[in-house]
Amino acid sequence: MQNQRATREGETRILLIEDDEKLGAQVVEHLRQSGFQPNWLRTGEDALVATPRDYALVVLDLMLPGVFGLDVLKHLRSISDVPVLVLSAKNEADVKVKALELGADDYVTKPFWPEELIARVHARLRRPVLERAEAYSDDGLEIDGAARTVSVDGAAVEMTKVEFELLWSLAKRAGQALSRAWLVSNVLDPEREGGERTLDVHVSRIRKKLGRCGERVVTVWGVGYRLDRSDAP
Numbered sequence: 539m540q541n542q543r544a545t546r547e548g549e550t551r552i553l554l555i556e557d558d559e560k561l562g563a564q565v566v567e568h569l570r571q572s573g574f575q576p577n578w579l580r581t582g583e584d585a586l587v588a589t590p591r592d593y594a595l596v597v598l599d600l601m602l603p604g605v606f607g608l609d610v611l612k613h614l615r616s617i618s619d620v621p622v623l624v625l626s627a628k629n630e631a632d633v634k635v636k637a638l639e640l641g642a643d644d645y646v647t648k649p650f651w652p653e654e655l656i657a658r659v660h661a662r663l664r665r666p667v668l669e670r671a672e673a674y675s676d677d678g679l680e681i682d683g684a685a686r687t688v689s690v691d692g693a694a695v696e697m698t699k700v701e702f703e704l705l706w707s708l709a710k711r712a713g714q715a716l717s718r719a720w721l722v723s724n725v726l727d728p729e730r731e732g733g734e735r736t737l738d739v740h741v742s743r744i745r746k747k748l749g750r751c752g753e754r755v756v757t758v759w760g761v762g763y764r765l766d767r768s769d770a771p
Contacts, residue, residue, distance in 0.1 A: 550663065553593040554578045555585045555610065556625065557602050561648075565597065565625075568652045574659070585610045590618035595662060597655075598642075600626040600633070608640060615641035615724075619710060621662050625655070639720045674709040677768035679751040681709050688748075695747050700726060704740055708755065708765035715758040 552574045556562040562578055569576040577593070579585050582605025590596060596614060600607030607626065614622060624637045627648040634645050644658055674681040678691040686702055688695040697705065703725045708716060718734045726737060741763060745752030754766045 550594045551575045551577065551592060552659070553588060553590070553596045555580075555582075555588075555596065555602065555607070556599040557581065558599070564652065565655065568656055569659070572656050572659075582606065582610050586613055590614055590620040593620055595659060596620055596622045597659070598622055598624050600624060600628055600637070608636060611637060611640045611642060623658060623662060625650075639717045639723075641720065674706075674712065676712075677751075679748065679754070679768075681706060683710075690749055690751050697744070697747060701740055701744050701747070704737075705744055705755075705765075708763060712765045712767055715761045715764040718762040721762060 550573070552569055554562060554565055554569070554576050556565065556578065557580050559580075562580065566576045566578050579588060580603075582602040585598075585602070586605060598607055598611060598614075602610065607624070611622060611624070614620065621643040622641065623644045623646065624642045625646050625648065626633070626637075628634075629647040637645055643662055646655060646658055672682070672684045674683070680689045681687070683706055686706075688697055688702065688705065704721065707721065707725055718737055722733050722737055726733070726740075741755060741757075745755050748755070754768065756764045756766050758764050
């Protein structure tokens with residue numbers, strides 16, 4: 539089956555979500571000149587019905603008519619691991635942090651140089667594309683997302699629902715730090731399962747259950763947690 543993220547000419551498809559007509563036209567033109575195939579949506583409602591798996595990257599404005607961009611970002615991240623580059627005039631630190639906590643891969647503030655945007659797009663696309671993988675395997679640690687099973691060196695590891703969801707979230711973005719706030723909001727149920735302190739307890743239990751592989755669940759101080767691969771420096 540043909541990879542839907544590329545056109546028949548081999549160009550990489552990028553989804554632009556931007557309501558500003560002049561700026562949107564400029565971004566589309568620069569993307570085309572750089573060899574990309576952009577598809578331009580202008581409202582949050584249109585973004586909510588888009589199919590992110592058809593694209594290699596999403597460029598997302600935050601100030602959209604109809605649906606706020608952060609809500610679009612949260613929706614995209616709930617159904618896909620497609621990289622998202624936020625493009626916004628909002629340069630407040632709390633907005634940037636919130637966007638990154640919700641799963642944005644990069645954040646560019648307006649105004650910006652077109653060359654900078656294209657450089658950021660190329661840089662993001664050079665990194666491994668995050669797929670909604672069905673399995674994770676690394677030096678004895680095996681996680682089956684569909685069967686919801688975990689094993690270490692062939693021995694099954696029993697985990698609770700929350701423990702599995704937490705480990706699987708880290709595995710899908712192995713090597714990338716996920717914030718404590720994001721994990722609490724997207725993995726735990728704050729009303730029933732507590733907040734960041736409860737998260738720490740779950741992580742401690744996961745490490746113990748994983749045995750020799752437990753040390754790969756790394757604390758990123760001031761941010762959250764990361765699952766390192768066995769060959770990480």
